[in-house]
Amino acid sequence: MLKTILSVSGKPGLYRLLSQGKNTLIVESLQTKQRIPILPKDRVVSLGDISMFTDTEDIALSEVLKRVHEKQNGTAFPDEVLKDNETLRTLFAEILPSYDRERVYTSDIKKLFTWYNILSGAGITNFEEEATADN
Structure with missing residues (x-):
C-alpha cells in the first residue's frame, strides 16, 4: 500500500500515485483529492522506500x-x-x-x-x- 503513497518535495501533504506517463506522474492529494501532474524535476519519494x-x-x-x-x-x-x-x-x-x-x-x-x-x-x-x- 505504501509504495503508491508519495511525498513530493516542496508540496505539502501526501499523494496517491494514479498513473505514470513518459515524463510525468499523475497524483491525487490524500487531503484535498486534487489531481496534479508531477514533473521529472520534482523530487518524489515513495513511503514504501x-x-x-x-x-x-x-x-x-x-x-x-x-x-x-x-x-x-x-x-x-x-x-x-x-x-x-x-x-x-x-x-x-x-x-x-x-x-x-x-x-x-x-x-x-x-x-x-x-x-x-x-x-x-x-x-x-x-x-x-x-x-x-x-x-
Whole structure:
C-alpha cells in the first residue's frame, strides 16, 4: 500500500500515485483529492522506500506506522503534540525505543506523526508491505 503513497518535495501533504506517463506522474492529494501532474524535476519519494534509523538496524516505515497505529488506537495526534519537541521525542521513544537519537531529528518525528494523521484521515490504516501479504 505504501509504495503508491508519495511525498513530493516542496508540496505539502501526501499523494496517491494514479498513473505514470513518459515524463510525468499523475497524483491525487490524500487531503484535498486534487489531481496534479508531477514533473521529472520534482523530487518524489515513495513511503514504501523510507526507513527509520535505530541503534541496531533500520526499520521500515510500514513497521513504524503499524506501531504508531497500535499506540494511538487508530486516532490522530492532537496539534498540541506536534508543536512540542520534547513531547514528540518522548512519545516516539515509547513507540520505537531503539531509535537512533543522534540521526533521527525532531523534524523527522514530526513529519512521521503528520504523515500518520494524513494517512489515517484518508482511511489508510493497513500499513503492511505487499511482500508480507503472500504468507
